[in-house]
Amino acid sequence: MTTGLPVPLPRLATGLLLLLSVQPWAESGKVLVLPTDGSHWLSMREVVRELHARGHQVVVLTLEVNTHIKEEDFFTLTTFAVAWTQDEFNRLVLGHTQLFFETGHFLKRFSRSVEILKNMSLVVQRSCVGLLHNETLIRHLNATSFDLVLTDPVYLCGAVLAKYLSIPAVFFLRYIPCDLDFKGTQCPNPYSYVPKFLTTNSDHMTFLQRVKNMLYPLALSYICHTVSAPYASLASELFQREVSVVDILSHASVWLFRGDFVMDYPRPIMPNMVFIGGVNCANRKPLSQEFEAYINASGEHGVVIFSLGSMVSEIPEKKAMEIADALGKIPQTVLWRYTGTRPSNLANNTILVKWLPQNDLLGHPKTRAFITHSGSHGIYEGICNGVPMVMMPLFGDQMDNAKRMETKGAGITLNVLEMTSEDLENALKAVINDKSYKENIMRLSSLHKDRPVEPLDLAVFWVEFVMRHKGAPHLRPAAHRAAGLGNGFLSVEGRMPLSTPVLEPAYPFMT
Known part of the structure; x- marks a missing residue:
């Protein structure tokens, strides 16, 4: 008869959960x-x-x-x-x-x-x-x-x-x-x-x-x-x-x-x-020859990935030119997902594409930064792949997502309406050259991946x-x-003596 050491319950529970998560339901x-x-x-x-x-x-x-x-x-x-x-x-x-x-x-x-x-x-x-x-x-x-x-x-x-x-x-x-x-x-x-x-x-x-x-x-x-x-x-x-x-x-x-x-x-x-x-x-695929060639041609400086999501197909001409001006002042190659009118001042280091394999590109070791609208998909792809971000939130939860990442030291947030070309240039140079941004996003990436069961x-x-x-x-x-009755409240019938202390709910002003 084979005997062995008893398995601790927490480890056993984790093992069972893993088994259930990878085995098809009967x-x-x-x-x-x-x-x-x-x-x-x-x-x-x-x-x-x-x-x-x-x-x-x-x-x-x-x-x-x-x-x-x-x-x-x-x-x-x-x-x-x-x-x-x-x-x-x-x-x-x-x-x-x-x-x-x-x-x-x-x-x-x-x-x-x-x-x-x-x-x-x-x-x-x-x-x-x-x-x-x-x-x-x-x-x-x-x-x-x-x-x-x-x-x-x-x-x-x-x-x-x-x-x-x-x-x-x-x-x-x-x-x-x-x-x-x-x-x-x-x-x-x-x-x-x-x-x-x-x-x-x-x-x-x-x-x-x-x-x-x-x-x-x-x-x-x-x-x-x-x-x-x-x-x-x-x-x-x-x-x-x-x-x-x-x-x-x-x-x-x-x-x-x-x-x-x-x-x-x-x-x-x-x-x-x-x-x-x-x-x-998790679903990362090999890059096509086209995108692999872009990255190989970038040399030691690497690439920056830029996408404002599938809903934004075009940017007002003046703003697009401000962005193009900033992108032209960094040494990295920029892959910009954009289907609008080509900015007249687009620099040689910036390549416009109608679509890009965002997660696959972010996973490449030569990717230096990610310009994103801060949608939750993009934020998590940035976290998973450990890429520091310049965030341009546009609507909804994107503002809150950007604030969370900025608070954790993993990126810089810009107001897309108010930012200048210089603001974008400085933000990109900061997240690329200041090692703290890379260290912080890598720490978040490590924490996210350290789990018993994949998401x-x-x-x-x-x-x-x-x-x-x-x-x-x-x-x-x-x-x-x-x-x-409302959370945190009691439903009690009867009279309460005046001498009885009343506990009030904590208001937002209390510490």
């Missing part, structure tokens, strides 16, 4: 996916690919008019009709991206931003109404007997559908504006050290920053209500009872967040919240977990049943 499951279009789809797509590789049947349900979600061989694509054309949708998206470079009074730009956001929200809300009132499609989805709905709750329609079909749901997201991710999970959300959306605060705030942290959500509440309230009304109509947005979100069995505490600040979490990190880093495997593990157990009610806090 039974093939049926997964219905409702993604959010745009860059959000790019990470979810990797999870869908891996689910297919493990033998699951995956159906992706989306609008027939979209920008990124196209038919592929690892899922079945089902689309539903919408009341607009691809050209109309493209014009709406273009109007949104043009705002990134508009100058003028803040209130005027803010007002136009709100108007465009409302128009875009109205478009997707109407599509959801059309989907949920499509009796033929709903009957088909019911008959298919899906085991799970995987959805990004930024597009709330997927969450409504999962609740309507009574199917367990897994949410896959970066986060939801207006603190809806905190509310939907009943997670504590202290103003004193958890920075709010768009504040660009860190977790170490001054008194005034804490005041800002409290006021920003109040200022955004109107926009949040405009975007989310129609889904609550639709759900109330379907269920024939009052349903709130929090009710819709609380249906999720597990929340998979495309982030971790290497990038984000430490904060409270609930048992059904899993921070998986960057799922899009993609962890995401798929939890999807399969919910399918195996038909939900995860044991991870659901009792706070959901007492949501109407």
Whole structure:
């Protein structure tokens, strides 16, 4: 008989988790996916690919008019009709991206931003109404007997559908504006050290920053209500009872967040919240001959990778020329993903390309810096590959992402509207020549990679977990049943003697 030393429980648990994460589930499951279009789809797509590789049947349900979600061989694509054309949708998206470079009074730009956001929200809300009132499609989805709905709750329609079909749901997201991710999970959300959306605060705030942290959500509440309230009304109509947005979100069995505490600040979490990190880093491929030639020709100085994401196709001429001027003053070769008009002052060291394999290029040892709009995909690719960044955030969470990386000493943030050619030149020279930026990003890279389970495997593990157990009610806090009372408050009937001390909730001003 063979004997051995006893295995410590923590190591055994880790080993079992690793085994489950790499072994296909014994039974093939049926997964219905409702993604959010745009860059959000790019990470979810990797999870869908891996689910297919493990033998699951995956159906992706989306609008027939979209920008990124196209038919592929690892899922079945089902689309539903919408009341607009691809050209109309493209014009709406273009109007949104043009705002990134508009100058003028803040209130005027803010007002136009709100108007465009409302128009875009109205478009997707109407599509959801059309989907949920499509009796033929709903009957088909019911008959298919899906085991799970995987959805990004930024597009709330997927969450409504999962609740309507009574199917367990897994949410896959970066986060939801207006603190809806905190509310939907009943997670504590202290103003004193958890920075709010768009504040660009860190977790170490001054008194005034804490005041800002409290006021920003109040200022955004109107926009949040405009975007989310129609889904609550639709759900109330379907269920024939009052349903709130929090009710819709609380249906999720597990929340998979495309982030971790290497990038984000430490904060409270609930048992059904899993921070998986960057799922899009691992899939690195060899470079094509074209890009390999660009890098080889760069000599000892190496290359700089420049991309402002898939939504930005063109930059105003004056700003493009300022950028081109700065790029021409560094010794590195610059690979700039840009489809707009070629700047007349473009230097010989700058190569314009319509597309570039961003993660593959960032992984090359001769890549010296990354100019990025600070989307979460790009930030994590920079972290995974250990490349210091110059960040030009344009909208949404990009400002907060940039602040996090700057706070950690891994890059420099520039205001794309206000920066000069000299500002960009100096920022590039700093992150390339000051060794601290490289050291800091390498430290973050090491922390992100030092994990028992890879991000993609962890995401798929939890999807399969919910399918195996038909939900995860044991991870659901009792706070959901007492949501109407508010977190941290007691519901007590009776009289309290005047002499009894009253404990007040901690306000954001308290240290």
